[in-house]
Amino acid sequence: MPLTDVKIRQAKAADKPLKLADSHGLYLEVKPNGSKFWRYRYKIAGKENLFAIGEYPTVGLSDARKARDDARDLVKDGQHPSHIRQTERARNIVGNTNTFKAITQEWVEKQRAKWSPYYLGQVERFMENDVYPHIGRLPIRSVTAANILTILNCVSDRGAETVALNLRQWCSAVFRYAVVTLRADSDPAAALRGAVIRPPINHSKPMSREEIGEFVLKVRGYGGNRTTTIAVRILLLTFVRTVEMRKAEWTEINLDESEWRIPSEKMKMRRPHIVPLSRQVVALLRELQRITGAGRWLFPNNRRPDDVMSATTVNRALEYMGYASGAVTGHDFRATASTQLHEMGFRPDVIERQLAHAEQNKVKAAYNHAEYLPERRELMQRWADWVGQIEAELVKEAASAE
Structure with a gap:
């Protein structure tokens, strides 16, 4: 019974x-x-x-x-x-054991050598802040498209659509890695392509001659830290990326040869880059050397001497000069230099090489970081002279008006 x-x-x-x-x-x-x-x-x-x-x-x-x-x-x-x-x-x-976080960290280690420190920091920071709290402890096979969509919506709702797009791509890459290592069966993030609408791209715009003139006068009248003033001027005259300037070390600078050699690990395209230095930039660097030359960095952090100047330092200086946040960026200087140098008659290949843009032929790219160097030296001096001429004319006009 x-x-x-x-x-x-x-x-x-x-x-x-x-x-x-x-x-x-x-x-x-x-x-x-x-x-x-x-x-x-x-x-x-x-x-x-x-x-x-x-x-x-x-x-x-x-x-x-x-x-x-x-x-x-x-x-x-x-x-x-x-x-x-x-x-x-x-x-x-x-x-x-095969949690989403564990596999992501394994995937990051596989990619570390290919990425710049900045990009690596982006991936690790956004994963830690936005992804791991939601799905980091889950076995990767149990993570669904709905889980990921929740994350993307949270990030998009705070106005960070570009971050959400990157997160979807990174999560998708993690799942593909898990699939090929036999720890997942599919990529649920792939189904979410298009779930986040890409915001309008704010392309850098060339500054007009008048805008450059207004800018150099504001820099000239800036009463803040002299190191910051030099940083802004060098950014304008060398049109390197802001992060490349902030992380510059004195061992990379040869003032006698008027040359700045940036190692590959600091470059966006992971290739070494040479910046010929104009007479104006050499003068600025000799002045800066008396201020920070005893240390490692050209632009050390005032609060943390072992670290470099933060990106916000330059931004705050520009805001103090009267520019709204994001109104003027290092990319605007690059766009302005590119436009003006084309008008001066420099060859596009020379300009692109000095801008350190991507070389489509990767084999060629491995050998040509010093390509066109004589023309690039002339290019950098002509650019500095052009900016200097604008400033001199405006200073003269201001003196005549007094």
Whole structure:
């Protein structure tokens, strides 16, 4: 006769284990110490086996019967329930080890040598802040497109659509890596392509001659830290990327040769770059050398001498000069120099090389970081002279008006 809950609760322990039969091989074993365990007896290939279902009352009567029915289905297919459970347990252990965060960190290590420090920092920072709190501890096989969409929506809602787009691409790359290493079956982030609308791109615009004139006068009248003033002037006259200027080291500068050699790991395109220095820039650097030349960095951080000037330092200086946040950027100087140098008649290849833009031919790119160097020296001096001429004319006009 099948068991009932009342009969199970009333079952008393004896000197020897007591077996209370239910049905279809299920029974409750009552130990001498009073513990009660569910067992399922079955046969495969004529051999009797036992499957331990669980302890009562943690596993109730109805749950024990369901577990028995599931086990019976496996037995009918010739499978041992205990073997299947061991396999599932092992899979869960592996799944808990292969969390999304663990695999992402493994993927990042594989890419580290290919990325610039800045890009690496971006990936690690946004993953840590926006992704790991949601899905970092989940086994990667259990992460769904819905999980990722929630993350993307949260990031987009704070106005960071570009970050959300990057996160989708990075998550997709992590899943593809997990697939090829046999730890995931698909890439759920791929289905979310188009879920975030890319914001309008704010392309850098060339500054007019009048705008450059207004800018140099504002820099001239800036009463802030002299090191910051020199940084802004060098940014204008060399049109390097802001991060390349901020991380410049004195060992990269050769004032006697009028040359600045930026190593590949500091460049966006991961190639070494030569910046010929105009007479105006050399003069600025000699002045700067008297201020910061005893240290490693051209532009050290005022609060943390072992670190470099922060990006906000230049931005705050520009705001103090009267420019709204983002109204003038280093990319505007690059666009302005490119436009003006084309008008001066310099060859496009020379201009592109000095801008350190990507070389489509990667084999050629490995050997031509010094290509067109004589023309590039002339180019950099002509650019500095052009800016200097504008400033001199405006200063002269201002003096005449007094």
